[in-house]
Amino acid sequence: MTSVKTDLFQAPDYYILDELLSEEHILVRNAARDWVKKKVTPIIEEYSEKAKCPVHLYKGMAELGVLGPSLPIEYGGGGMDEITYGLLMQELERGDSGIRSMASVQGSLVMYPIYRYGSEEQKQKYLPALAKAGMIGCFGLTEPNHGSDPGSMISNIKDDGDAYILNGAKMWITNSPIADIAVVWAKDEDGVVTGLIVEKGMEGFSAPEIHGKWSLRASITGELVFEDVRIPKENVLPGVRGLKGPLSCLSKARYGIAWGAIGAAMDCYDSSLRYAKERIQFGKPLAQFQLTQKKLAEMITEITKAQLLAWRLGVLANEGRATPAQISMAKRNNVWMALQIAREARQIHGGMGITSEYPMMRHLMNLETVLTYEGTHDIHLLITGMDVTGLNAFS
Numbered sequence: 001m002t003s004v005k006t007d008l009f010q011a012p013d014y015y016i017l018d019e020l021l022s023e024e025h026i027l028v029r030n031a032a033r034d035w036v037k038k039k040v041t042p043i044i045e046e047y048s049e050k051a052k053c054p055v056h057l058y059k060g061m062a063e064l065g066v067l068g069p070s071l072p073i074e075y076g077g078g079g080m081d082e083i084t085y086g087l088l089m090q091e092l093e094r095g096d097s098g099i100r101s102m103a104s105v106q107g108s109l110v111m112y113p114i115y116r117y118g119s120e121e122q123k124q125k126y127l128p129a130l131a132k133a134g135m136i137g138c139f140g141l142t143e144p145n146h147g148s149d150p151g152s153m154i155s156n157i158k159d160d161g162d163a164y165i166l167n168g169a170k171m172w173i174t175n176s177p178i179a180d181i182a183v184v185w186a187k188d189e190d191g192v193v194t195g196l197i198v199e200k201g202m203e204g205f206s207a208p209e210i211h212g213k214w215s216l217r218a219s220i221t222g223e224l225v226f227e228d229v230r231i232p233k234e235n236v237l238p239g240v241r242g243l244k245g246p247l248s249c250l251s252k253a254r255y256g257i258a259w260g261a262i263g264a265a266m267d268c269y270d271s272s273l274r275y276a277k278e279r280i281q282f283g284k285p286l287a288q289f290q291l292t293q294k295k296l297a298e299m300i301t302e303i304t305k306a307q308l309l310a311w312r313l314g315v316l317a318n319e320g321r322a323t324p325a326q327i328s329m330a331k332r333n334n335v336w337m338a339l340q341i342a343r344e345a346r347q348i349h350g351g352m353g354i355t356s357e358y359p360m361m362r363h364l365m366n367l368e369t370v371l372t373y374e375g376t377h378d379i380h381l382l383i384t385g386m387d388v389t390g391l392n393a394f395s
């Protein structure tokens, strides 16, 4: 039996969607695909089992151009289009959702807000270093008592002359224990959400790790705790006020997840197809049983639909026309699709499916987080509901 340690991945492209891509798209995607085969597959099961983040991969990710791929070259970004960004996230998540998370957070939730809302000094100071992974960042929005409803956050800043005094706490923050900087969202004295760049080592700031996760184990997660932290005023993001600041960054990251989830699904499908052809029961390959064919046929159908959704969203994003609600639909649909496929794929592999010889169980566990972060499955449903009815279920 072929194990996942030798990576034989072949990407399904049932509707020949490669014909919709440019040569550059394919070149960049294939480079990422090769990198994942060489650098991620050989180590990911072990890192995941040990609940360790392969932080050393950040340098290679920077060289590959997956940190801020669609941000301008002058600030260290890749200067590529939104479809390239999506394809890169797809390939990384084919390796592991935690690896894609490393790129999502650094590129879309740390570099993007500094690029979009930061001062020129902030851009020069942080963006090139973040793009090269000389600096690692994290994004603090969620609080212990305010997850789906970040507008009710209690983290706050008070004016103190040339600085603000920050108090509060953030929870479930990808990268926080290893981060050099945190983009943190807190309310000012008028109750308006404000973005701040908090640096490691600032007095009163700590970032303890959260242990005991059964999901996204190759990604490091922690808290952010602020006890009278003095933040110089030049560390405030001057270009935005209000909740739309963090939510616009989420749109960028959710878009990447809509593509990323396809990668996890493709990996599960590919492994299942190979296993079903090789594994003999009752004197014939599993793939010859109608029930197995139903599973595989439904998987490739759902993957193809998700690929088309992501591609069309990419075209709209390139034209600056992708709406937050369209992004919500794609994130929700594609993550759910990937989770269902991971479950079916696990079944096709029988008992072997629960082991680290094959990637399904890891993807399955990871996707439970992906279904929850960046807005839960139900929150995205309600965003779609609000968009089509014009009626707000949140208030």
Ligand code: TGC
Binding pocket: 100, 101, 102, 104, 105, 139, 141, 142, 147, 148, 149, 150, 151, 174, 242, 243, 244, 245, 247, 248, 249, 250, 251, 324, 373, 374, 375, 376, 379, 383, 394
């Ligand atoms: P609401 O009144 O609807 O909106 C406030 C303002 O924001 C605007 N807006 C957006 N702008 C850009 N992009 C979006 N996606 C936007 N969504 C809303 C909106 O137009 C409004 O603007 P303005 O000018 O009128 O002020 O806000 P609400 O308080 O009613 O909340 C709505 C809701 C529930 C949809 C929103 O809060 C939400 O999306 N909740 C989910 C929270 C979430 O996604 N958290 C993610 C935390 S970060 C994370 O999980 C990173 S994981 C990283 C990894 O490891 O990959």
Ligand code: FAD
Binding pocket: 105, 138, 139, 140, 141, 142, 144, 146, 147, 148, 149, 171, 172, 173, 174, 175, 216, 221, 369, 372, 373, 374, 375, 376, 377, 378, 379, 382, 393, 394
């Ligand atoms: P809650 O908001 O308490 O929701 C619990 C349940 O209630 C969900 O099923 C939800 O859908 C449902 N619910 C809530 N409101 C409604 C409603 N109005 N109607 C119907 N159902 C509702 N956050 C960051 O800021 N930065 C990060 O880097 C980050 N990384 C993360 C990494 C991991 C591994 C995880 C697990 C989370 C991360 N998050 C991060 C936090 C993530 O965004 C939140 O977990 C998510 O937004 C949900 O918030 P919550 O966990 O507080 O759940």
